[in-house]
Amino acid sequence: MSSHNVFNLIRIFAASILITTLASPSLLLAAGSARPVLVTTIFPLTELARGVVGQRAEVRQVIPPSAEIHHFQLTPSDLKLLAEADLVIAVGGGLEPWLVKLEKSLRKAQTARTLRFIDYLRSADYRALRQDDPHVWLDFEADRILVGRLVEELCALDPEGEEYYRERGRALSAELSALDARFRQELGRCAGKEMIIAGHQAFAYLATRYGLVPVSLSGPQPEAQPGARRLQDIIRLVREKNIGAVFYESSEPPAYASTIALETGVRFYSLSAGVNLTRDQLQENKSFLELMADNLQILKKALGCE
Template sequence: MRKTWIPKALAFAAITTGILTGCSASPASSDGKLNVVTTFYPMYEFTKQVAGEHANVVALIPAGAEPHDWEPSAKDMKKVKEASVFVYNGIVEGWVDDALESAGNEKRIVIEASKGITLMEGLPEEEGHGHEHKDDHKEAQDGKVLDPHVWLDPVLAQKEVNTIAEGLAQADPAHKDDYRKNADAYIAKLQALDTSFRTSLTSVKRKEFVTQHTAFGYLAKEYGLTQVPIAGLSPEEEPAPDKMADIIKFAKYNQVKTIFFETLVDPKVAKTIAKEINAKTDVLNPLEGLTSKEMKDNHDYLSVMNSNLEALMKALNE
């Protein structure tokens, strides 16, 4: 069932009327650094890498929270209001347009990191997805929704980093050279990651991998693989019985030995299919957020993506 964001817009209006009235724009923190608010983990990590010492970067969506259905609190809205820069991916954060409108700030620079990237279509609307977004991001003309998971493609991640760097330079021209230098340094690491994926996945025995939800389409396309998702773009979606039967049939026919699940979502569907076909399960992390343990263990985008590569190589060579 499709979700509507109308009630959220009403909630935002109430928040801004009761709490944000009188809040002034804060172009910089008390220490003189940019006050940058990001939405979920990849946006936080990319922005932090580019900003370096010139900004205080925070993420609205906390560790361990699944971002698809997350909604901002009054405290979060205050942060949005006072941000000098706001960074979001696009599509995932269906609440953003209403939040930015309600928490008005004429001086705030808004960066949509996926802007300019050609987005892939997701599953048809009737199969369910759990997203709702606006304007040209709402849906493709044939009724399919658009896939937001561009950050999982190391090549497209580089484009997002560039877009973030350009936005920070606009907000803080005095340090634009540093933002460019930081972005280039991080992009070099993303290029190395891309090389690892491309080299490692060229000669795998099989090209198909089964995932719990449709998050790895861009990665699969980039490296000549085929993602076979159990559910749609929303990780909480449970597939219909006939879809489950199709996946089981596909997995048996292709002798799939690993079903991938993710860290922030109940793996019961993946485990059910794995049990049915006598396969094992493993983690393929969509990096929609890190768990508290992952953060404590100092994992980041690069380390998790390398873990994803190892998991893919193992499964595709079985």
């Protein structure tokens, strides 16, 4: 066994001991003495959870909204956060591999149960679920389904707050439906349908829901780097179809987008995937729904939908 593998095993073993210790009954508050604690992995899940719980429960986020989610590594403070949770809300689909390694310890310590977004959609037979694409939070109908599940989980955790959670869940669901309807109506009259993504395919859920055709340099996993041939294929497609815009994820450098723009003369625009927020987005305290509404305005302008 390599020294690297040994080191990883030691880290996982140490994390298991820490979680079990932190979650022991002697260190936890007595039942009913504190608000429920929900721990989320990424910003969109945090926003949806807070929309349901209001002030009645705590929502804490493991991965900072300015961090790169695909290369995130847990710290001891993150382990403590997970050990204190009543419910862990994750995306699943391989986006949080570190959580899988820790779940056995969480179960042994009789702490939180985990709600995985993608697994729940699969169990609900959600037909728009995409194979090997974890960016499901960009599908507002899927978000509504998650909100409904969150309401049920919270009612079980805190029965006295049932009416409160259900009312807030209905309000948040209505907001998501309204935003979904805006996207459908306003992107339904676009002159262009091809959505060229100069990077990994983070926006396929959003594009296909509204009749757009997502074309990216690489697949949904950001580790995949596009080859020179793929870049030339995209440039050729832009020229042949007279496509007027190319997009890139706002948290990533626009290197590929600027190359395509330089070769074809098109303009390039940034879109937010709702996670790795930019400094400006953080300073403006943008909500997830506001980020998505900003995306809509950018898409309308870039694709000639106005």
